[in-house]
Amino acid sequence: MKKLSFLLALAAPLSAQAAETGDLLRFVACPVYRDADSGKKSGCWLADDVAVGIRYDVSLSPYKPDWNRAVLVEGRLSGAAETACGAKVMDPVRASVLPEACQRHMLPAEGYPGRKFVLPKRNVDPASIVRKAPEGPFAERTFVLFFEFDRSFVVYQYSDYLLDKAVTWLAAAKPKKVVVTGFAASDPETVSGHSIAERAEVARERAELVTESIHRMLPDLVIETRSETGAKPADLPDADGIPGQSQRRVEIRALF
Amino acid sequence: MTDRLSRIPRSIMAALLLPAAALALAATQKAPPPPWWSPGEGRTFPAQIDYRNDSGTLRSLLVGGPLPTKGHPFFEPIGSNGRACVTCHQPADGMSLSAATAAERWDVTKGKDPLFAAIDGSNCPILPQGDRASHSLLIERGLFRIQRPWPVKEWQGKPVTPDFTIDVVRDPNGCNSAPGYGPAAGNISIYRRPRPVSNFKYLLAVGFAYDPKQGIALPRDPDGHGQSSGNLMADNRAANLRLQMEDAAASHLQLIGKLTPKQEAAINDFEMRLYTAQQASALGGALDSAGASGGPAKLRDSEPGALGSIGTPVWSEYAAWEKIPPEEAAKLTSEQLAFRKSVARGARVFRDKTFLITDSSGINSPAGFGNPVRNSCVFCHNMSQMGNDVAPGQVDLGTTTLPFADPWADLPLFRITCLKAPHPFYGRTFFTYDPGFALSTGRCADVGKITLQSLRGLAARAPYFSNGLAKNLRGIVDYYERRYNIGYTEQEKQDLVNLMSVL
Numbered sequence: 001m002k003k004l005s006f007l008l009a010l011a012a013p014l015s016a017q018a019a020e021t022g023d024l025l026r027f028v029a030c031p032v033y034r035d036a037d038s039g040k041k042s043g044c045w046l047a048d049d050v051a052v053g054i055r056y057d058v059s060l061s062p063y064k065p066d067w068n069r070a071v072l073v074e075g076r077l078s079g080a081a082e083t084a085c086g087a088k089v090m091d092p093v094r095a096s097v098l099p100e101a102c103q104r105h106m107l108p109a110e111g112y113p114g115r116k117f118v119l120p121k122r123n124v125d126p127a128s129i130v131r132k133a134p135e136g137p138f139a140e141r142t143f144v145l146f147f148e149f150d151r152s153f154v155v156y157q158y159s160d161y162l163l164d165k166a167v168t169w170l171a172a173a174k175p176k177k178v179v180v181t182g183f184a185a186s187d188p189e190t191v192s193g194h195s196i197a198e199r200a201e202v203a204r205e206r207a208e209l210v211t212e213s214i215h216r217m218l219p220d221l222v223i224e225t226r227s228e229t230g231a232k233p234a235d236l237p238d239a240d241g242i243p244g245q246s247q248r249r250v251e252i253r254a255l256f
Numbered sequence: 257m258t259d260r261l262s263r264i265p266r267s268i269m270a271a272l273l274l275p276a277a278a279l280a281l282a283a284t285q286k287a288p289p290p291p292w293w294s295p296g297e298g299r300t301f302p303a304q305i306d307y308r309n310d311s312g313t314l315r316s317l318l319v320g321g322p323l324p325t326k327g328h329p330f331f332e333p334i335g336s337n338g339r340a341c342v343t344c345h346q347p348a349d350g351m352s353l354s355a356a357t358a359a360e361r362w363d364v365t366k367g368k369d370p371l372f373a374a375i376d377g378s379n380c381p382i383l384p385q386g387d388r389a390s391h392s393l394l395i396e397r398g399l400f401r402i403q404r405p406w407p408v409k410e411w412q413g414k415p416v417t418p419d420f421t422i423d424v425v426r427d428p429n430g431c432n433s434a435p436g437y438g439p440a441a442g443n444i445s446i447y448r449r450p451r452p453v454s455n456f457k458y459l460l461a462v463g464f465a466y467d468p469k470q471g472i473a474l475p476r477d478p479d480g481h482g483q484s485s486g487n488l489m490a491d492n493r494a495a496n497l498r499l500q501m502e503d504a505a506a507s508h509l510q511l512i513g514k515l516t517p518k519q520e521a522a523i524n525d526f527e528m529r530l531y532t533a534q535q536a537s538a539l540g541g542a543l544d545s546a547g548a549s550g551g552p553a554k555l556r557d558s559e560p561g562a563l564g565s566i567g568t569p570v571w572s573e574y575a576a577w578e579k580i581p582p583e584e585a586a587k588l589t590s591e592q593l594a595f596r597k598s599v600a601r602g603a604r605v606f607r608d609k610t611f612l613i614t615d616s617s618g619i620n621s622p623a624g625f626g627n628p629v630r631n632s633c634v635f636c637h638n639m640s641q642m643g644n645d646v647a648p649g650q651v652d653l654g655t656t657t658l659p660f661a662d663p664w665a666d667l668p669l670f671r672i673t674c675l676k677a678p679h680p681f682y683g684r685t686f687f688t689y690d691p692g693f694a695l696s697t698g699r700c701a702d703v704g705k706i707t708l709q710s711l712r713g714l715a716a717r718a719p720y721f722s723n724g725l726a727k728n729l730r731g732i733v734d735y736y737e738r739r740y741n742i743g744y745t746e747q748e749k750q751d752l753v754n755l756m757s758v759l
Binding site: 006033035037039040041042043062063064065066067068091097099106119124126128144148151152153155156157158160163164167209212213214216217219 | 437462463464465466468470471473474475476483559561562563566569608610612615620621622623624625626628629630631632635677680681
């Protein structure tokens with residue numbers, strides 16, 4: 001069942017059946033903010049999959065919704081209790097802001113506490129902390145960063161962490177050259193009745209921004225920038241098992 | 257001037273200060289040098305200098321000892337209009353310039369002070385310069401005219417094509433539409449407060465290598481000193497102090513030619529040695545007593561660039577005043593005790609009282625925090641000891657942009673039209689008094705972003721925000737209250753005001 005829905009979701013939206021823990025979900029929705037208050041960054045983000053009439057808690061996305069705009073929700077049903085926000089918890093999850101306008105809506109806390117903020121696992125150390133230099137021998141290696149739908153912004157407390165790891169390794173490994181390839185999920189797909197596709201240019205924008213970031217950190221490194229459209233999902237650990245996330249990426253390949 | 261010095265009764269002042277500080281102050285009181293520093297006076301800038309203000313005493317420390325200012329390019333009128341850097345960055349005014357001081361200078365000199373130079377000390381050079389009304393923005397709101405090229409052609413060493421247009425909707429002073437002025441003539445005039453020239457160790461510190469607001473690594477310093485903090489100037493047009501002083505000398509001082517490397521080194525030396533903060537409170541006493549560590553010595557002695565949320569909490573300088581032991585309390589008047597408790601609560605309110613931050617680009621977009629996001633003052637003002645932003649602090653609070661900015665008939669108003677994607681919160685067309693950061697980057701999404709300032713020495717340099725929107729400290733709290741509908745209690749508002757009065 002799990003396997004089947006994974007395959008289905010790659011090809012088409014999930015049909016109107018109740019999802020099970022671990023199932024992959026992908027839909028477009030207008031987000032609702034629940035004003036739960038357990039201190040800073042503790043509010044809830046909710047999104048309804050209108051095809052099945054179920055409300056999901058998408059608060060754990062590394063990039064969060066804007067209450068003025070639609071979101072593309074991608075992720076898996078976690079099976080965690082609904083106690084924090086009062087909706088089915090998706091984890092891992094991604095919530096990309098789309099250009100379509102939405103009616104702004106905020107719910108009161110209604111007794112839900114939200115989640116007290118904890119620093120995500122992927123967070124960059126302050127510049128003052130000396131990075132442990134990775135040890136050789138060094139050989140060809142690829143690092144991957146991930147992006148929000150149709151954006152080239154290096155996501156805070158997610159991709160900046162992955163970038164920092166890459167830069168720290170590159171600084172020690174001193175490869176002959178680095179190839180930075182930006183990918184765009186530019187093939188149109190229909191999600192919740194919306195035809196969505198990333199702009200082809202975002203592949204180049206991603207590659208250029210990441211190239212510029214690496215260049216700023218390691219000015220002497222030789223970097224070649226490439227881009228590819230029509231990106232396909234790939235099995236990459238930091239995409240957290242979300243196929244759509246794995247498509248929206250930049251690869252940093254070190255060559256010796 | 258003398259009026260300002262005597263505003264606070266001596267008896268209170270003496271009671272406020274630690275014995276050593278009181279002695280130092282008593283010594284300076286014998287022949288108090290005038291607070292106003294005129295260009296080229298040749299005074300010596302002492303290692304420690306105190307100035308009174310309505311809230312107490314401001315102190316500056318010059319690390320490395322006294323500086324004879326004779327011949328020093330920060331203090332000499334090296335340009336062609338008789339001004340020096342110190343004209344607009346006055347020690348008594350927290351190294352900025354308060355509107356009250358500008359008004360005083362107008363009255364004392366009948367408008368002859370070079371401060372009022374037509375170039376930027378008047379609403380516009382085309383106006384009759386002898387009229388007070390032609391300098392109203394400086395006298396009433398402490399604003400100087402800043403003229404920037406438009407359209408901008410280059411940013412961080414790369415060519416730029418702006419993705420928005422600027423139309424002048426209203427031009428009360430002429431500097432955006434008279435011949436030679438305004439977007440049609442290749443420039444734009446906006447009006448801004450002088451930013452304090454002190455505590456630069458903090459403003460230049462690079463806490464993290466990546467900019468979470470722009471989603472990219474910090475740029476390299478153009479002079480090869482690591483990365484740029486991105487925290488200078490309202491619009492961040494200067495990447496470092498050298499570029500800033502070259503801009504300042506050419507514009508504010510009307511220097512013909514260039515600063516010499518020696519002059520640049522001398523200005524940099526002075527700027528990097530200076531620390532400024534409130535040292536004593538008229539209501540609460542010495543700010544470094546009873547376990548508190550207010551005042552500039554703490555700034556001088558701390559490591560810059562630390563994020564308060566993972567280290568030393570912002571304004572924990574006053575944590576000891578949360579619980580003042582009875583034997584300490586016995587030494588204070590009940591007013592002093594109450595004030596100190598209020599300051600300590602204010603620091604808590606600043607850090608812990610959360611509200612929904614909405615539609616503020618730089619925070620709510622594109623950083624991924626979400627719109628809205630629940631947080632407190634310290635979310636943006638997050639650097640330990642300083643309260644500026646550890647990351648490059650370009651955020652749109654709405655201070656310069658409608659509908660959040662106050663309606664002001666005497667400022668020019670511009671219509672912004674985004675040519676590509678609409679602005680994430682304002683839409684395709686909207687109105688601003690100052691596009692801020694977007695004048696540097698050329699990006700519509702950056703319109704209205706203003707770099708967060710230092711929060712030190714506030715008591716000495718009203719009004720506040722880049723366009724002087726808040727007349728006094730209470731005005732700051734009131735702005736945030738109406739901008740974000742925070743719901744502060746009257747007590748919390750007063751606690752925040754008291755806190756800000758001792759920074």
